[in-house]
Amino acid sequence: MSATKVKSTKKPLTGNEAIAEAMRQIKPDVVAAYPITPQSPIVHTFAKFVADGVVDTVMVTPESEHSAISVVTGAEASGARAMSATASQGLALMVEVLPATSGLRLPVVMAIANRALSAPINIHCDHSDSMAVRDLGWIQIYSENAQEAYENMFLAVRLAEHPDVLLPAMIMLDGFIISHGVEVVEVYEDEVMHKFVGERKPKFSLLNYKEPWTMGPLELTDYYFETKRQEQEAMKKAKKLYIEIGKELSEITGKEYGYFEKYRLDDAEVGIVVLSSAAGTAKDAVDELRKEGKKVGLLKPKLFRPFPYEEIRDALKHLKIIGVLDRSYSFGAYAPLYAEIRNALYDLDKRIPVQSYVYGLGGRDIFKQEIKEVFNELLEGKVSSEEKCIGLRE
Amino acid sequence: MSEKVKWSEPKGWKEIPIGGNLPAKTSLEYKTGSWRTFRPDFDPDLCTHCMICVHYCPDSAIPVVISEEGVKGFRDRIYKGPVRLETDFEYCKGCGICAEECPTDAIKMVRETWED
Amino acid sequence: MKEVFEVRIHGRAGQGAKSGGQILALAAFKEGKTIQAFPEYGSERRGAPTVAYTRISEKEIRSHEPIVNPDVVIVLDDTFLYTIPVTKGLSDEGVLIVNTVKSPEEVRRITKFKGKIFTVDASGISINNVGRDAPNVPSLGVLVKAYPFVKLESIELAIKEIFEKKLSKEKTEANIKALREAYKEARS
Numbered sequence: 001m002s003a004t005k006v007k008s009t010k011k012p013l014t015g016n017e018a019i020a021e022a023m024r025q026i027k028p029d030v031v032a033a034y035p036i037t038p039q040s041p042i043v044h045t046f047a048k049f050v051a052d053g054v055v056d057t058v059m060v061t062p063e064s065e066h067s068a069i070s071v072v073t074g075a076e077a078s079g080a081r082a083m084s085a086t087a088s089q090g091l092a093l094m095v096e097v098l099p100a101t102s103g104l105r106l107p108v109v110m111a112i113a114n115r116a117l118s119a120p121i122n123i124h125c126d127h128s129d130s131m132a133v134r135d136l137g138w139i140q141i142y143s144e145n146a147q148e149a150y151e152n153m154f155l156a157v158r159l160a161e162h163p164d165v166l167l168p169a170m171i172m173l174d175g176f177i178i179s180h181g182v183e184v185v186e187v188y189e190d191e192v193m194h195k196f197v198g199e200r201k202p203k204f205s206l207l208n209y210k211e212p213w214t215m216g217p218l219e220l221t222d223y224y225f226e227t228k229r230q231e232q233e234a235m236k237k238a239k240k241l242y243i244e245i246g247k248e249l250s251e252i253t254g255k256e257y258g259y260f261e262k263y264r265l266d267d268a269e270v271g272i273v274v275l276s277s278a279a280g281t282a283k284d285a286v287d288e289l290r291k292e293g294k295k296v297g298l299l300k301p302k303l304f305r306p307f308p309y310e311e312i313r314d315a316l317k318h319l320k321i322i323g324v325l326d327r328s329y330s331f332g333a334y335a336p337l338y339a340e341i342r343n344a345l346y347d348l349d350k351r352i353p354v355q356s357y358v359y360g361l362g363g364r365d366i367f368k369q370e371i372k373e374v375f376n377e378l379l380e381g382k383v384s385s386e387e388k389c390i391g392l393r394e
Numbered sequence: 395m396s397e398k399v400k401w402s403e404p405k406g407w408k409e410i411p412i413g414g415n416l417p418a419k420t421s422l423e424y425k426t427g428s429w430r431t432f433r434p435d436f437d438p439d440l441c442t443h444c445m446i447c448v449h450y451c452p453d454s455a456i457p458v459v460i461s462e463e464g465v466k467g468f469r470d471r472i473y474k475g476p477v478r479l480e481t482d483f484e485y486c487k488g489c490g491i492c493a494e495e496c497p498t499d500a501i502k503m504v505r506e507t508w509e510d
Numbered sequence: 511m512k513e514v515f516e517v518r519i520h521g522r523a524g525q526g527a528k529s530g531g532q533i534l535a536l537a538a539f540k541e542g543k544t545i546q547a548f549p550e551y552g553s554e555r556r557g558a559p560t561v562a563y564t565r566i567s568e569k570e571i572r573s574h575e576p577i578v579n580p581d582v583v584i585v586l587d588d589t590f591l592y593t594i595p596v597t598k599g600l601s602d603e604g605v606l607i608v609n610t611v612k613s614p615e616e617v618r619r620i621t622k623f624k625g626k627i628f629t630v631d632a633s634g635i636s637i638n639n640v641g642r643d644a645p646n647v648p649s650l651g652v653l654v655k656a657y658p659f660v661k662l663e664s665i666e667l668a669i670k671e672i673f674e675k676k677l678s679k680e681k682t683e684a685n686i687k688a689l690r691e692a693y694k695e696a697r698s
Contacts, residue, residue, distance in 0.1 A: 012539045012547075105413035123551065145574075166412060177574050181548035182535050204415050212418040219414050226407035227414045234412075280572035367575045 006192045006252050013185045015178035018146040019085065019111045019171075020045035021185070022153035024055050025193040026109075029080035029200075032060035032071035036090040037123045038175035039113040043085055065090040069097040069108075076106035077215050079205030081161070084108065087175055088115035088129045095133060101168045102137030102231060104216055107160030107200075108168040109153065114276070114327075115175040116362045124363020125175040127275065128328040131336045137231050139169035139238055140305040142275045144261075146183045148302075149173040151249065155257060157197045158245045164237040174277040176363065192252055239306040259308035260301040262315055264290060268297030270378045271316060273341055274325040275301055278359070278366050282325075285371040296375050301337070309344040316345065321378045322354045325371075325390070329358060335387065353383040359390035366391060426453055430488035432503040434481055438465070440500035443473045447492035447501060455485040456492065468498055515566040515659050516577040519646070520596050521586035524556040526646030530584070531562035533672060534650060537664035538566040546571045559587075559594060566659070580604065582657050586632070586645045588612065597623045605656045607696075609633055609645040614698050628656045630696040639688040640681060647685045648692030655696050662693060 013021065019042045023031070031050075033043040049055045062068045065086050072082035086094060091112060101108050112130050116122040134140060141156060143149035149171060156169040173179055204213045219227055246257025263283050265271050274282050279300035289296050299315055301308075316322060322345075326335035334342065338356040345352055357374060360366045370390050401420040411417075443465075448456045457479045464472035481492075493501040517534060521527030528549040535547035546565040563577045579599045588610035590596055597606060602624045608617050609632035617627050630652050632645035640647075647669065654662045666686050673682040 010539075012536055012545060103413060105415075145572075174574075176551055177548065180551070181546060181574070182532055183546050183571070184539060184544050204411075204413070213411075214416040214418065214420075215413065217414055217416055222404065223410070223414070226405070226410055227412075229407040230410070230412050233407075277574040281575045284573045365576050367578065368573060369578075 006189050008186045008188045010184050010186050012182050013146055013187075014041065014180050014182050015143075015146040015149050015173045016041035016113065016180065017045050018150040018185045018187075019153060019173070020049065021187055022150045022193075023083055024049045025188075025190050026081075026083070026153065026157055026197050027055055027194055028057055028083040028109075030058045030060065030072060030075040030082040031084065032062050032068045032075070032082070033084045033086065034062055034065045034068045034090060036065070036087050036115075038115055038125075038179045039085045039087045039090070039111065041179070042111055042113070065093040066096060069094040069101065069110075072108045072110075073097060073101045073104065073106055076101075076108055076202075077104065077205070078207045079200070079202040081157070081200040082108055083110065085111040085113070087113045088117055088123075091129045091133060092117060095136070098133055098136045098138060098168075100216070103227070105166040105231070105234070106168060107157075107166055109156045109160055110168070110170045111149070111153070112170050112172045113175040113179040114172050120362075122362040123175070125177050125277075126327045126361045126363065127172070127336075128361070130170065130172050131328045131330070133170075134305055134336065137167060137235070138305065139165075139167050139235075139303075140172065141169065141303055142172045142301065143178065144276055144279050144300060145178055146173070146181070146185045149178065150185055150187070151253060151255065151257075152302075154193060154197055155242070155245055155249055158248075159238060159242055161197075161200055162238075162241050162245070163203060165234050165241060167231070167234050167238060172276065177277045186253075188252060196249065196252060235306040239303070239308060242303055242306075257302075259303045259311050260299055260315065263298045263300065265297035265299055265315065266318075267295060269295040269320045270322075270375060271297045271299055271319045272323040272325060272371070272374065272378070273299045273301065273312075273316075273337060275304070275327065275337060278325060278327065278371075281366060281368050282371045285368045285375065288368070289372060289375055294375065294379060296379070304340075307340050307344075309340070312341065312344045313347060316341070316352070317348055319352060321381065321383055322352055323357055323374055323378045324354060325357045325359050325366075325374070327358075327360045329361070338387075353381075355383045356387045357390050358387060364391050425484045426487045427455075427482075427484045430483075430486065430506045432488040432490060433483065433506045434486065434488070434490070434492050434501045435504045436480060437500050437502075438467060439470075440468055440498045441473075441478065442468045442471075442498055442500075443477045444497060445476065445478065446495050446497065448478055450491050450495045451486075452489060452491065453485045453487060455482045455487075457482055468500075513568055514571070516580045517564045517566075517582045517584065517653070518577050518580040518599075519562040519564075519584040519586065519649075520590050520594060521560055521562070521646070522556070523558045523560050525586045526644050527560050527562040527586055529672070530586075530646030530650060531564040533647070533665060533668045534564045534653070534660065535566070536668035536671065537660050538564075540664050540667055541660065543568060544571055546574075550576065559590065582607065582653060584649050584653060585609065586649060588617075591617065591620045597621050600625065607649055607652045607656055609649055626656065626698060628652050628696045628698045630692045632692055635688050635691050635695065639684045639691065641684075644685075648688045651689040651692035652696040655693050656698070662689070665689060 075082035324338040464474035535545040614627040632648035
């Protein structure tokens with residue numbers, strides 16, 4: 001990994017502050033958000049930047065998340081770059097508008113501080129909120145830590161606003177664990193980062209009266225399907241462009257932006273697939289088991305929508321056994337990440353046994369020791385079609 | 395734009411603009427005049443050019459022009475400035491709202507007779 | 511020197527466990543170390559028991575698990591000694607720091623902890639200097655005395671940076687006085 005190519009400053013920031021820093025450098029025209037734990041500090045911090053005149057953004061304080069997403073969708077329709085942030089029930093309240101934003105092909109970028117869905121009420125981290133909206137046409141990128149969350153924001157803005165994509169994007173970071181945890185974040189130069197995202201150049205804008213366009217018409221049975229097919233095509237293009245734009249970002253930061261991160265996976269016999277902060281803990285577990293001579297590794301997906309099935313299949317196909325750790329249930333079905341991994345592996349000639357694990361719901365801690373136990377189980381060949389739970393009191 | 399592209403003809407997913415977006419004035423291709431059962435019979439001698447029928451028409455089928463010389467209207471007065479013309483029968487659906495709203499009964503709905 | 515240093519701070523919401531963890535992290539950051547500081551959030555109200563964690567390392571910190579084997583445990587409310595297993599995971603080579611008027615021997619008797627114990631009346635020092643019961647800052651003074659992996663000057667710089675935004679210069683100075691007083695007064 002090469003060193004940073006541009007000037008940077010290391011700052012101790014929480015994940016939320018890192019997102020706000022990214023937003024400050026992106027310079028959105030409009031931000032509308034409604035507070036919800038654990039996302040509120042993103043908007044608090046950003047609002048301070050606006051109040052101090054550090055960034056010239058119109059801050060709208062709407063009465064609910066439903067209004068917040070409506071405001072940013074409308075702002076994008078008028079040609080502005082608009083951003084928001086939410087979590088859990090807030091995201092759930094936005095659901096009515098989310099497919100409209102993607103259906104209208106408006107590149108809103110939103111940070112999601114992953115928090116469990118009620119009921120029961122729980123303010124802590126799990127992925128049930130972002131997983132619940134995975135089919136609505138939003139690009140989804142997961143972040144392991146504050147640094148990734150910061151960098152993913154820039155990647156997302158470029159990807160979402162690309163004329164061949166024009167889909168909204170959500171960037172996930174684990175609630176409390178990352179959102180409220182102070183870590184050292186390398187913040188790159190303001191000019192460079194703003195230049196990377198550039199200014200939004202919308203093709204369609206409701207404020208462009210010289211070239212008037214109607215947005216959001218009724219489409220009956222004879223056209224809806226075609227418009228939706230376009231959306232699916234945009235997701236296909238997004239998959240390719242994610243890598244291209246990532247390479248451009250690499251020129252600045254010196255880091256890699258692949259569909260996923262592989263950690264000691266290439267020569268492993270047993271691997272686990274895990275998203276977000278637990279992957280960091282899992283890397284320590286991998287190192288400790290490797291010292292004992294066990295050939296283990298992990299795969300941490302970053303781009304979840306569009307899902308890179310072929311590339312993940314290629315990365316996992318040499319493994320003897322795979323464990324997938326999900327931080328959410330899909331009630332009555334395979335857990336979301338597990339289901340995607342199974343799908344990815346379907347085309348292989350030789351079937352690889354994959355074990356589904358659910359962990360960390362409602363912020364239940366996941367320990368390095370527990371992950372080591374998972375690896376040891378998998379090394380012993382203990383794989384079944386039954387979903388297992390980690391850290392659950394039976 | 396509407397001259398080159400016929401928006402009323404079915405198109406594939408690659409040809410239509412994204413997101414259901416439509417350029418302006420596509421409704422001009424859709425000639426709703428063929429829906430008529432009744433047509434508005436306009437008597438200019440009773441018209442005060444108050445524009446009520448123009449605003450109420452759901453299809454914007456009553457054209458308005460600015461007349462400098464003026465036109466003869468209600469009680470033989472000369473009306474200058476914005477005046478209404480004969481209804482555009484390519485778009486008039488015959489809903490009768492103009493006749494209903496006209497304050498001087500200058501418009502009467504009569505049965506449409508379609509000529510071959 | 512150890513590669514990764516882990517501190518766990520137990521306090522009641524309002525006593526500054528979270529800020530204490532963050533001041534410590536910022537101090538270590540100023541010395542060029544890699545840091546991670548995060549609290550455990552329970553019921554968000556004053557008086558509820560909270561825990562704050564700080565990890566300090568010479569190299570990259572990847573793990574996000576709660577601190578299981580701390581090197582130092584700081585207890586800001588001595589009633590916890592009876593109700594919460596504050597020494598869980600703390601090895602006998604570790605250090606226990608308690609804000610209390612009790613003596614270290616008494617604390618040892620209650621907790622049965624075999625490692626080093628430091629006590630200081632952090633609440634008293636805080637009230638005398640700052641005018642309110644904020645035992646987090648004086649406790650950090652004891653930490654430096656008990657396990658000097660971060661310099662006292664770094665903590666003072668961190669306090670200046672964090673507090674000068676929120677409090678007056680006098681209050682910030684008062685906090686630094688409290689820090690130094692606790693550093694002197696701590697007994698083991």
